[in-house]
Amino acid sequence: MLLAIILISSFFWLVVIWWFRQRERAFVATVQQHKVTLRSSYLGDERELVIFAPAGYEKGAGRVYPVVYILDGQEHEALAVQRTLAHLWKYGHLKRLLVVMVPTGGDRFQEYGVADIPNGHGLAKLAAAHNQFLVEEVRPYVVREWGGAAEGAGLVGMSLSGLAAFVLGWQRPDLFSTVGVFSGSFWWRTGEGADGYPANERIGPLVVAKKGYQAGWRVWIQAATQDEWSDRDGDGVIDAIQDSLEVVGALEEVGYERGREVVYDEVLGGRHHYGTWAEVLPRFLRWGFSRL
Numbered sequence: 250m251l252l253a254i255i256l257i258s259s260f261f262w263l264v265v266i267w268w269f270r271q272r273e274r275a276f277v278a279t280v281q282q283h284k285v286t287l288r289s290s291y292l293g294d295e296r297e298l299v300i301f302a303p304a305g306y307e308k309g310a311g312r313v314y315p316v317v318y319i320l321d322g323q324e325h326e327a328l329a330v331q332r333t334l335a336h337l338w339k340y341g342h343l344k345r346l347l348v349v350m351v352p353t354g355g356d357r358f359q360e361y362g363v364a365d366i367p368n369g370h371g372l373a374k375l376a377a378a379h380n381q382f383l384v385e386e387v388r389p390y391v392v393r394e395w396g397g398a399a400e401g402a403g404l405v406g407m408s409l410s411g412l413a414a415f416v417l418g419w420q421r422p423d424l425f426s427t428v429g430v431f432s433g434s435f436w437w438r439t440g441e442g443a444d445g446y447p448a449n450e451r452i453g454p455l456v457v458a459k460k461g462y463q464a465g466w467r468v469w470i471q472a473a474t475q476d477e478w479s480d481r482d483g484d485g486v487i488d489a490i491q492d493s494l495e496v497v498g499a500l501e502e503v504g505y506e507r508g509r510e511v512v513y514d515e516v517l518g519g520r521h522h523y524g525t526w527a528e529v530l531p532r533f534l535r536w537g538f539s540r541l
Contacts, residue, residue, distance in 0.1 A: 279304045280334045287390060291381040292354065298387065299325050299350040300395060301334055306345075314396050315346040315538060317403035318383065318425070320361070320410035322350025327523035328407075333531050342531075344540045347397050351387055353379070353410070361406070361413040363452055367440035380417055384424065403537055405429035407526050412437050412453075415468065415496075419456060422466040427537040429469045431526040432476050435492035451492060454499035462504035469512045469533045470497055471526075473519030490515065512536060 281302040288295050299322060302314075319330070330348060337343035353360050362373030364380050391397035404425035406414030411433030418428035435453040439446045446455050476489035484491075497513045505511045514532065519525035 277332050277335045280331045280338070281306055282331060287386060289382045289386055291378040291386065292360075292375070294354065296352050296354070296382070298322065298352070300391070301325075301331055301348040301350075302395075303334075303338055303345045306347075308395060310396070312396055313398050315344055315402065316388075316391055316397040317346060317348045317405060317534070317538065318387070319348060319350050320404075320406040320414055321353055321357075321408075323352040324407075324523055325350045327527070328530060329527040330530070333527070333534070337531055337534060342535050342539060344538045346538055347391065347395060349387065349391055349397075351383055357409065361409040362434075362437060363412065363416050363456075366446060366452060366456075369438045369440040369449055371440070376413065379413075383417070384421065388424065400424060401426045403427040403429065403534075405431070405530075405533065406433070407431040407523070408521065409434045415453065415470075416456060418466070418468070419460065419463075422463045426466055427469075428467070429471075429530075429533040429537070430493075431471045431529055431533075432473060432489065432521050433470065433493065433496075435496055436488060451495070453492065453496040457496065457499040457503060467505075467510040467512075467537070468500070469514060469536060471514040471516060471529045471533075473516040473521065473525050475519060476521045489521070 281304065283300045283302065285298050285300065286295050287298055330350065334343070334348065356375065358372050359375040360379040362368055362376045364373065364377035392399045400423055402425050404414045404418045406412070411430040412435060414428055415430045415433055418425040435451060437452045439448055439450050439452055441448050445459070470493050472490045472493040477487055479488045480486065481488055494513065497507065497511055500511045501507055507513065514529060516525055516529065
């Protein structure tokens, strides 16, 4: 008798779990997901873009939508993008917009980084080509075919692509006015022959100081207390947090207002991982693209 009760109870809870999972899948699916392949003349290959759109979106209907481009787009499931959008739209926290996941290729360390300043470790040799792919191929395609806004887009990256998003957004604030940097690789240092920059210096504060304040540009910089364990100067603050705070400080020095134009989001117990970045993404989207 006891065994029968246990079996019936187990079956009941399995059915309940299955029902909730099916309901969640149906809810998440209210966010349209489109996969398109785009040939890049700059990178010399094809890349699959994943484009998320709100329920009721009709391609070619003539409406213009804000756009958020997310680098490392091949990781959209790990970043829980579709689920995040479904929940934000359900509760009215987010504008109707398009989210375009832009993937990297097989050599991520060469495609991401800083395009026009030599790196001390010989990285980012394809960064200029990847930036051209995004700016001159992906963006015009989204504007032309999907009704994306031509200017004022969001640009998001994680880790090394976070650095890439920061620098490209800083260089092209007309195109990418709202930038999200999740655990950005601000350890990136200049190499020999970096025109106008000293060698072996962290690039983030340097590029900020050289260009100065840019009205209308804003950035969300996130770091996590477990991004890493290295502490080069032994002050009890891990390098990932220190490097991020130095970039925030450089932005404040040239006139950015912390809390409004620059947000620093430190995740207690967070890691250098998509699980942490998935928690940060809705906060960034609500800050940058709230419908309120």
